[in-house]
Amino acid sequence: MIEQQIILIKKLLVLLTLAVSMLQNPAQTTENPMQFGGLGAVTKLTDYKLWYVKRYDDGKIYEVAVRFYEGAITTENEDVMRSGVSTITPVTRYRRSKRLTKTEIPHIPEKFIKETSGNDVKIYTSNDFGVISTNEQLRTFLNSELSKDINREPIAQQKNL
């Protein structure tokens, strides 16, 4: 009887913790919050942006510098152009809230370099992605890198189908 009460109390505590977490982080929801961990689970989103892409004269990519971010889908006012009219309108979309350092993305192996700002930038070479030429091939590779993050979910636009 006592054991059952303890289990019940534990369950209530877990639910209470999840509820408080959701109230404290209302913006950090994924497109499908049920996907990771079920009811109430909160998963941060992640994406990447390119600093530069280097190609040989035959078009083959040999070096890429990538920045990784963390963010969430939020609603904020933006100056939006619709049908020729510029208006301040609430826009719901993915917004970056944090630039990730290399210690925050341990699933991404070396090599990183420092920008002039001191921030970490991941360098990929053809040793990592093989022989590729197109931006689509590069995105497929980088999407697969992004999917290795166990703490964050890639944004929908950077998931390999």
Place this chain on the structure above:
Amino acid sequence: MKKLFAIILFFALAQPAFADNITVYPEAHLAVTAGDGNVNNNTTGQTWAQKRDGAGVGVINNTAQMHFWKLQDNTTNTWQALIRSIFNFDTSALGAGATISSSTLSLSGNEKANGNNISPSFSISTSTPASKIQVATGDYNSMGNTAMANTITYANLSGTTYNRWTFNAAGLAEISKTGVSSFTPREMSYDAPNTAPTWYGDGAQAYFYGDTADQTGTANDPELSIDYTAGAAITTLSQESDFLIFE
């Protein structure tokens, strides 16, 4: 004999100078090196001179899309808003020894309009923002007036896909090999030459609107593509004792 050997070895090891390409992108929101954004002079009832040469009063640097340029008419012979934009590219990965042979700046358009019947045209010019990290109101008058690339007429301006400008020699010279390069899509029919447009009607506007570096994904980002020859890997050849040293 050693000199002959050194010459043969040098030519055997020296790489032929093929032109590589680097495509550089501005930083998204949270930029710490090279961001993008626009700056506006949105003030009611200004003359053309006040509008063009006045002060910036607002900026946008964290939206996925923005006006690259806009001019909106106000009451008779006055103007409401003029918007200009700045794109910063960290081109330091070129390296000081690089030789640039050609370059293209591309901006993805979403919409264009010619409601005040002025048919704006656009080239690329330099910008000298106070900070290349984030655009500020003080950057409104930091735009150069010289065309650094071809000019795209309003008729040829795309409001749905990438618009590409090919740099001329002056434009190539403005690309930094060791730091950040700043450019603006400059309106070349009225704004750059300081030619007052004919007033059309209150609220009428012409604009060029498109994607910024803050856009989700990487398929529509502003981009600066540069063809270049890297600095020589073998910079000097010297001789010490009986050994040839490559430095």
